Amino acid sequence: MSIISEKATGTEQMVTLFEQNRGILNQGSSPILNRMREVSFKRFAQAGIPDFKNEDYKYTNLKPAFEKNYGQELVRDSGLINLNEVFKCNVPQLDTHLVFLVNGWFYKGNNPGAELPDGVVLGSLEQIANEHPELLQNHLNRQAGLSVDPFVALNTAFAKDGFFLFVPKSVAIEKPVQIINLLSSDQDLMVTQRNLIIAESGSRIKVLVCDHTLTLTSFLFNSVTEVYVGDDALVDVYTIQNHHNQSTTINSAFYRLQHNSNLVTGTVSLHGGLIRNNLNVTFSGDHAEASVNGISFTDKKQHVDNFTVIEHASPNCLSNQIYKNVLDDESTGAFAGRIHVARDAQQTNAFQRNNNVLLSDKARMQTKPQLIIDADDVKCSHGATVGQIDEDALFFLRARGIGEKEARMMLMNAFAHEVILKITIEPLRERIDELIEKRLSGEISRFHEQLFV
């Protein structure tokens, strides 16, 4: 006997929402965004919101999050944000080219364009797609469009705005570009954000993305970022996720690496109710390298799932992944890392490691490496550990006079440090170390709870 729920399923709600708002979605958007909507919408409607029967979503159930009723900000709201207010929320303050987005909409901060090198474009995806479609039409949805992930299709169907960053050939941006994604609303809100980064051959950029909630309302944040890394280009992308417990984040990133290019990513999941990170790297050219790293901290009933796919489609490339999780209370985590080495991708080096520390009896971690190797001359390895804090090290520190709490903190910081060391922006490393201390001492959680009292 089947039970029919009176409540509309999340998939049905999304379908209705799309059909009712087709006009608004297309209005003001560039044809290059609009032409992707219908096919993506159909793809989403067919697939629906996945459950555990979908192998890729075995450890993360997003159905409950989609059953809530959310509003949508389908047109740009004036949304004035006090930047001082923003920085109070532990967003790292660095010397950067700073821009911010509110509920997925791009707002110019302190006119960063003025300082950027000639030819660099940093702005609203909506605006640039309208004014200079030639800049992005060869890249937009070229990677995401190949994805079978229903949330990526959903994002493409609803995409209106996000940030766009274009770095021309051989241009290096010395200062990091900092993108602050704010969620702020007086009602529960679903936010779709679509980003694109194009680093042309020989260019150099470092990007820092800070996700933050400013109000205690529920958020469903569905973000897709495509990054094109041209020949010999060097690209770093660091993401700090700091959302409150009523937030659900689906963050999909696609990286295409061309010949001899280099990518470093660091995903720091500091705080959030439910976070799902889909990270895809495709080696389209040979002799490219990717260092893909992540660290997460969870407590209470939080959940963080990192799902990575490294596609070694070209020979002589190197990928190196380190993901770590620190889990407390009843929180849960998952890491699934798939590495595919294509038949022609000889001389591939692909390494993956996932280390986890459980701080309580009830915390749980699922880890699943998956290596699919079709070439015969490759070096690949993977390893995973799930353990507790090293009691001998803890006793050693205490026996030198360091209190138990501080000693635990030191050891957790040390555990995280290996991942933090991968970050190439030194002041950012220090900021993140501070944030981790605040996270582990409970200060960040307290801050989120105080937002709306």
Added chain:
Amino acid sequence: MLTIKNLRASVEGKEILKGINLEVKAGEVHAIMGPNGSGKSTLANILAGKQDYEILEGEVTYLGQDLLQLSPEVRSRSGIFLSFQYPVEIPGVPMINFLKASVNEHRKFKNLAPLTAGEFLKLMRSKKEMLHLDTELTNRSVNEGFSGGEKKKNEIFQMAMLEPKLAILDETDSGLDIDALRIVAEGVNALKTPENATILVTHYQRLLDYIIPDFVHVLYSGRIVKSGGKELAFELEEKGYDWLKNGNEI
């Protein structure tokens, strides 16, 4: 300074210490010797506050306080120092951060202001010289990639930084070559004052050539079976621990 009365302790249901009595006064050096498995390290660990042991009976008084009630960190701040037999490697915790935290916790306990960065570095430099410690070691993570000898030297270096009232050196001589042993022993001797006391836990008499004990105790099967002056160590070295097994227990 330290009084141990009829201390009995077990680990995982197995009784290791079967009634230890020991009195240590300020200015004294005590050597506790005994074969493997006699309970030497257990005693050292219990004094430092390791919680893997169950205390069955007895009491330990340190400077008038019930030692067994104190947490390991409070024991340390009160002046107890355990030099570990196997110092742990802690990747990711820089030596310098760890030492600074440790020194300043001790100062806080004594109501002293924390050292400034300059003061701390100066203190560290002088103690490093004393122990001929490679400058580079303090730039690394705690004990990470240190040789056996470096780890032991590092323990005595920490002792020099913290200037404990009661130092318990657990098998500090093991894994040391003769030069390192001399340096470590010189360090321990240099730190000796009429106000502090040292307990040397050792398997071999070798260390006692360099650090002369006032008292030697022989621990065997969880009990102190013989106590005496430094000559007892030589006797033990000559006759071996079998001598005790053959009905010579007191």
